[in-house]
Amino acid sequence: MSDRDTEFRDFVTAQMDSLRGLAYLTCGDWQAAEDAVMTALAKLYVKWRRIDNHAGYARTAVVRAAIDETRRPWWRRERAQSDAMPDRPLPYDSTGHVDDRLKVRQALQQLPKRLRAVLTLRYLEGLSVRETAETLGCPEGTVKSYTSRGLDALRQILGTEVFITKENRREARAV
Amino acid sequence: MKPELSDMLRDAKSDAPSPRYSVDDFVAAGRKQQRKVRTMWVGTGAAAAVLAVAGAVAVPQLLPGGETTTPATQVAAPAAKPSAKPFTYPDGDFTANFAPYRVGDLSVSKAILVTPGYEVASITAPGRGQVFEDENGKQRDVGNQVAALTVFKPGAFDPSVVKKGEKTGDAYFTEGVGGDPKKGKPGNDGTYAWEYADDAWAVIKFHGGEELQAKELAAVAKGLKVGATAPVKIGFKLGYVPDGYELAAAGTTYNEMAIPLEGSSYALLLKGDLPFTGLKDNILDPYVVGDKQLPLLQLQVFPKWYAKYPAKDDKSWCESESLCYIAAPGGDYVLELSGGGMISDDELLKVLDNVTFAAANNQKTWFDATGATK
Numbered sequence: 038m039s040d041r042d043t044e045f046r047d048f049v050t051a052q053m054d055s056l057r058g059l060a061y062l063t064c065g066d067w068q069a070a071e072d073a074v075m076t077a078l079a080k081l082y083v084k085w086r087r088i089d090n091h092a093g094y095a096r097t098a099v100v101r102a103a104i105d106e107t108r109r110p111w112w113r114r115e116r117a118q119s120d121a122m123p124d125r126p127l128p129y130d131s132t133g134h135v136d137d138r139l140k141v142r143q144a145l146q147q148l149p150k151r152l153r154a155v156l157t158l159r160y161l162e163g164l165s166v167r168e169t170a171e172t173l174g175c176p177e178g179t180v181k182s183y184t185s186r187g188l189d190a191l192r193q194i195l196g197t198e199v200f201i202t203k204e205n206r207r208e209a210r211a212v
Numbered sequence: 213m214k215p216e217l218s219d220m221l222r223d224a225k226s227d228a229p230s231p232r233y234s235v236d237d238f239v240a241a242g243r244k245q246q247r248k249v250r251t252m253w254v255g256t257g258a259a260a261a262v263l264a265v266a267g268a269v270a271v272p273q274l275l276p277g278g279e280t281t282t283p284a285t286q287v288a289a290p291a292a293k294p295s296a297k298p299f300t301y302p303d304g305d306f307t308a309n310f311a312p313y314r315v316g317d318l319s320v321s322k323a324i325l326v327t328p329g330y331e332v333a334s335i336t337a338p339g340r341g342q343v344f345e346d347e348n349g350k351q352r353d354v355g356n357q358v359a360a361l362t363v364f365k366p367g368a369f370d371p372s373v374v375k376k377g378e379k380t381g382d383a384y385f386t387e388g389v390g391g392d393p394k395k396g397k398p399g400n401d402g403t404y405a406w407e408y409a410d411d412a413w414a415v416i417k418f419h420g421g422e423e424l425q426a427k428e429l430a431a432v433a434k435g436l437k438v439g440a441t442a443p444v445k446i447g448f449k450l451g452y453v454p455d456g457y458e459l460a461a462a463g464t465t466y467n468e469m470a471i472p473l474e475g476s477s478y479a480l481l482l483k484g485d486l487p488f489t490g491l492k493d494n495i496l497d498p499y500v501v502g503d504k505q506l507p508l509l510q511l512q513v514f515p516k517w518y519a520k521y522p523a524k525d526d527k528s529w530c531e532s533e534s535l536c537y538i539a540a541p542g543g544d545y546v547l548e549l550s551g552g553g554m555i556s557d558d559e560l561l562k563v564l565d566n567v568t569f570a571a572a573n574n575q576k577t578w579f580d581a582t583g584a585t586k
Binding site for chain 1: 216217218220221222223224225226227228229231232233235237238239241242243244245246400532533553
């Protein structure tokens with residue numbers, strides 16, 4: 038096994054869950070999310086030696102693929118594999134925890150994908166405004182605007198306050 | 213306990229299903245991609261560079277010895293004629309009137325996308341574009357788009373952003389920035405904007421990696437003239453339209469920065485008013501008014517080879533929630549309908565089951581977009 042294969046395998050093993058989650062929260066569909074990750078990581082493999090920041094490249098490629106997923110058809114071969122797995126149904130939950138999860142998902146679904154991507158990158162991945170702008174290929178002002186609009190929209194949809202960490206809250210005030 | 217957004221996001225993805233791809237699958241996909249890239253480097257000569265585009269692989273059309281090809285879908289435009297009429301925006305919301313023309317090695321097409329606020333043409337050049345490779349290794353030439361020209365209706369465009377660019381003559385130029393894959397950084401598109409009539413603007417947007425200069429874009433701007441004025445047409449007609457949805461964009465592609473595929477056509481229907489005033493750029497997804505995305509129906513016909521999903525006989529079907537398809541008669545083309553999760557799949561299937569197709573490869577049979585989406 039080549040050094041690249043070893044390094045790539047280690048990277049995939051370490052980053053897979055994070056990248057799948059990022060794609061899922063952006064596109065709202067586990068199958069589409071996994072397809073997006075597959076596309077992004079296949080590209081990363083080819084460029085492995087020419088890229089210093091593997092995680093940054095993968096994050097950018099995954100988000101962009103997840104945003105585009107429903108609008109850009111691709112190989113039938115990949116589809117044949119994705120037919121195999123339906124999304125897992127939510128189990129019954131007497132505590133209401135699953136209910137809350139479902140509400141949050143439904144609220145996210147009502148946001149445009151780019152707003153979802155901004156909120157996910159900033160408050161799940163912990164990226165700064167500048168890093169988020171670089172990932173999405175848009176101006177920092179757009180990230181600030183999307184952050185503000187996304188948070189307001191979530192508050193309205195959920196009918197409750199949505200809190201962010203102290204560090205992120207300071208950034209949000211700069212909007 | 214206070215609902216913390218980071219916790220909410222973490223929880224929203226916490227019941228992930230088991231991964232269906234293993235680490236081995238990713239390595240195999242990467243190796244396959246690597247083989248494709250190597251094959252095309254050999255086939256297209258040492259001057260070729262390689263771009264990957266969402267599951268397809270793209271290469272510039274440079275042949276050994278510097279010879280270039282002209283894509284099948286791209287007809288060389290005539291050089292701009294000084295006698296042609298100066299450009300004026302057409303009457304009617306879905307009417308196009310670009311005259312195709314050529315300046316140097318840049319060709320400006322007829323309109324590829326029309327909205328109530330603007331019309332768009334693609335700008336192509338030899339030797340700088342892409343071909344796609346399908347799963348069987350067959351390469352498909354889809355043209356060499358380097359930029360898009362958007363001409364806004366008078367009063368529709370707010371030039372405050374483009375005016376931040378460098379003033380050059382009567383225009384404003386912002387240089388493109390190429391991406392840096394080594395650092396994982398994307399590039400930024402460049403723009404060239406000018407006021408073609410009172411309170412009426414035109415903007416050329418070009419890919420950051422293209423080294424287009426203000427001088428050659430000024431020549432493109434000068435060549436903009438009125439051509440045949442006609443309603444925009446699409447290759448399908450809807451027999452059923454859900455209540456409240458109205459046409460908001462039509463043409464041969466949804467993405468003005470990508471050249472249309474041969475036989476492709478596109479229509480976007482929105483439910484609710486989207487104001488086409490004060491625009492600072494073309495309207496891309498999401499179609500948002502205030503904080504809310506308008507319910508939308510996006511319909512796109514494309515060739516079968518470009519389809520991600522295999523057709524299921526002559527029947528309509530939904531691959532996932534809000535993403536449904538039907539094959540055109542003969543099976544060479546597919547109509548994709550995306551509802552954005554804001555309309556039921558039953559409604560989407562009803563739309564598809566009542567579609568009439570024109571011959572995708574014969575635009576003379578196409579329908580006026582306005583009448584075809586009522």
